[in-house]
Structures are given as C-alpha cells and as structure tokens.
Amino acid sequence: MMRLPAFRYRAPRTLEEASAWLAESPDDTMLVAGGTDVLPNMKRRQQVPGTLIALRSLRELSAIATGEAGASSGRHASLRSAAGGTVIGAGVTLATLVRDEHVRTTIPGLCQAAIQVATPHLRNMGTLGGNLCLDTRCTYYDQTYEWRKAIDFCLKKDGTICWVATSSPRCLAVSSTDTAPMLQALGARVRLVSAQGARELSVADLYQNDGMHYLARRRDEVLADVTVPDQTGWRSTYWKLRRRGSFDFPVAAVAAAARLDAGGLVEEVRLVAGAVASRPLGAPKAEALLLGQSLTDERIAAAAHAVYDIAKPMDNTDFELVWRKRMITTLATCALREIRGDDMRATRQRLARQLV
Numbered sequence: 001m002m003r004l005p006a007f008r009y010r011a012p013r014t015l016e017e018a019s020a021w022l023a024e025s026p027d028d029t030m031l032v033a034g035g036t037d038v039l040p041n042m043k044r045r046q047q048v049p050g051t052l053i054a055l056r057s058l059r060e061l062s063a064i065a066t067g068e069a070g071a072s073s074g075r076h077a078s079l080r081s082a083a084g085g086t087v088i089g090a091g092v093t094l095a096t097l098v099r100d101e102h103v104r105t106t107i108p109g110l111c112q113a114a115i116q117v118a119t120p121h122l123r124n125m126g127t128l129g130g131n132l133c134l135d136t137r138c139t140y141y142d143q144t145y146e147w148r149k150a151i152d153f154c155l156k157k158d159g160t161i162c163w164v165a166t167s168s169p170r171c172l173a174v175s176s177t178d179t180a181p182m183l184q185a186l187g188a189r190v191r192l193v194s195a196q197g198a199r200e201l202s203v204a205d206l207y208q209n210d211g212m213h214y215l216a217r218r219r220d221e222v223l224a225d226v227t228v229p230d231q232t233g234w235r236s237t238y239w240k241l242r243r244r245g246s247f248d249f250p251v252a253a254v255a256a257a258a259r260l261d262a263g264g265l266v267e268e269v270r271l272v273a274g275a276v277a278s279r280p281l282g283a284p285k286a287e288a289l290l291l292g293q294s295l296t297d298e299r300i301a302a303a304a305h306a307v308y309d310i311a312k313p314m315d316n317t318d319f320e321l322v323w324r325k326r327m328i329t330t331l332a333t334c335a336l337r338e339i340r341g342d343d344m345r346a347t348r349q350r351l352a353r354q355l356v
Ligand SMILES: Cc1cc2nc3c(=O)[nH]c(=O)nc-3n(C[C@H](O)[C@H](O)[C@H](O)COP(=O)(O)OP(=O)(O)OC[C@H]3O[C@@H](n4cnc5c(N)ncnc54)[C@H](O)[C@@H]3O)c2cc1C
Pocket: 030, 031, 032, 033, 034, 035, 036, 037, 038, 039, 040, 055, 090, 091, 094, 116, 117, 118, 119, 122, 125, 126, 127, 128, 129, 130, 131, 132, 133, 134, 135, 176, 177, 178, 179, 221, 222, 223, 224, 247, 248, 249, 250
C-alpha cells in the first residue's frame, strides 16, 4: 500500500485566508481541492509539499453565476456575474457542473468535456479548478517512487534527463485535462487571486508548452473562478480519444466552438487540440480556413488536416503516437460535423470503442 508522506494540513475558511497562508511559503505549499490528482501524486512522491491548503470549504469558490439577474446555483451565490456570461467557481465539482441546467443548455461543449473526465466517483470529488491545474502526465513519471528510482529519475522530478527524448532540454509531459481545451475554445478567462490582489488571464494564456512549468499561474495564486463569455449564437463540442469508454485520461482530443450565420457561414470559430503537447494547442490555420465559409465536407477535411499538422504527440502515454496523431483528424472532423448540425451520437459511441 502506498502511504502519503507527512505534511501539514490547513483548512482556511475564506479565500483571503487561503491566499495569505499560501503566501507564507508558496514553494513548499500546494492547494488541494478534490484531491484526486494531488493525493495520488503525493503517494508516488511526485509532489511532496510540506503543507497542503484545503479549498474544499471555501464557499466563495463553489457557486455558478449567470448574467441573468438572480440566476445562480451551487451552495452559495456570492460570485460576481459576467454580462451575459457564466462565472463558475473553481471549487465547483465536475458532477455539479454537468448537472447544472444552465451549463447543460448554454455551454454543451463544457458539459461534454466535464462528463468525460474519469468516473462518476472522481467527478463527485474533482473540481473545475483542479482539472484546469491538473499535473501533466507521462509514462515515465506517473509511476511509483521505486519504479522511477529503478530506471533513474527524470527531469520533471528528482532527475536530470528526459526519458522520452534524451536530448530534450525540457519536459514533454502531456497536458491531460479535458476541460482546458474546451474552455480555451470557448474563449474563457480565469481569475487568479493572491495576497497581492487579483488578475485575469485568458485560458489560452494560462498554459505554457512545458511539461514542468505548464501553468502561468504563480505558486502564490489561487485560481478563483472561470468566466465563460455569453454563448448566444455559439455551438460547442468536445471529442476525446481514450482506451476505455469511461475512466481514462484523454490521449488526443479536439474542442470546437463556432458561431454560424443564418445561412450556415462561419462567423467565428476556435479549434483546440488537447493531449498532444504539454498545453492545449490552438489551431489558427484551421480556423482561417473556415472563416466566412460553409461547413462542407471538403472544408471540414481541410481544416481537420490543419489541426492534424499542429499536433505533436510524443511516445509517453497510451496508444501508438502515429495513430494518436492520425486520430486528431478524425476527432476534428467529428467536432466540425457536430457543429454543422450532423447527428453524431452513433459515431460517438463507435469512437468509445475505437471503431471509427
Ligand atoms: C483514475 C483517474 C482517472 C482520471 N481521469 C481523468 C480524465 O479522464 N480527465 C481529466 O481531465 N482528469 C482525469 N483525472 C484527474 C482528476 O481526477 C481530475 O482532473 C479532477 O478534476 C482534478 O480535480 P481535483 O479537485 O481533484 O484536483 P486536486 O487533486 O485537488 O488538484 C489538482 C492540482 O490542481 C491544483 N489546484 C486545485 N485547485 C486549485 C485552485 N483553485 N487554484 C490553484 N490550483 C489548484 C492542486 O494544487 C493540484 O496541483 C483522473 C484521475 C484519476 C485518479
């Protein structure tokens, strides 16, 4: 049985208290929300903070607020609401998120991404903030301490070499969060709070393509909430490849959000590839191919190929990497067909069994 290392546990009651405590020693302190990522990592000694600050009882982080007056849900409605948009507290569990009627109907892509995270049990504990800050993953890193010691440690923890690409100066661990690519495609923003104040970043700017330093969040900052802009007129969808139809992390994914005019021409579009680099990757060339066009099979094929071009999977997660890269074309095609209005339910079921 793997045991947790010794650590100090602190349970603040307000966001202000959490930020002040985090500022005391940010390099030796980690935040814990649902704990479904950080606690297994601590058991494997991938992360060994001296102090854990628990966010679970912070009421300020557990609400979903919409731009409509009085329309908010969750245990508390203390979040400021965005004009026409939706503000989701970082402490909202994924289970709460996918049950929320407003999210289900107005941000279907986010619902699809969140409902495909892990299992119902893990979604009951796992939060949106924890999902966005999820550690990057790698076959050579997500192992017990003894396993990693036996082959000698790697750059990301305790070592000096990358076992995936031995000449690489940086870690190539994979961004494996399901909600981040979708929130990036939705043009969402995050609010980061520290003892020094608050700042906002787009979700696109929250991530860096570096397996060790994958977040632009400072270590003394708490991710407080996520604002999804008004989705009126937008369609969104999320397509994910994983070995089992439930439970597993993504090993390739495509998130798409688009606004079409009455004649079906693309007015705005964002396409983001997930799990094929150390951060979610935007696909500006693919987007340019679609702007002002109708979503014909030919346009979709050209755009899907442009998403394929940016994907840089490495041999450090499940499935063979050339096939994973090829599947990006399939996922992008499916996403754009769903945006077009095709009924993709049967294809989704076949994808869950890798039959597409
Ligand atoms: C078997 C298994 C399968 C899984 N499958 C998937 C999957 O398919 N897709 C997927 O995306 N994830 C998956 N996960 C990972 C995890 O369950 C989810 O990502 C979950 O949403 C993490 O949320 P949490 O609240 O438990 O995070 P925690 O474990 O509490 O925290 C995760 C990280 O985020 C930081 N953090 C948490 N909250 C904040 C905050 N408010 N501000 C700043 N930093 C914060 C923590 O310090 C830590 O570094 C899986 C996990 C397991 C064990």
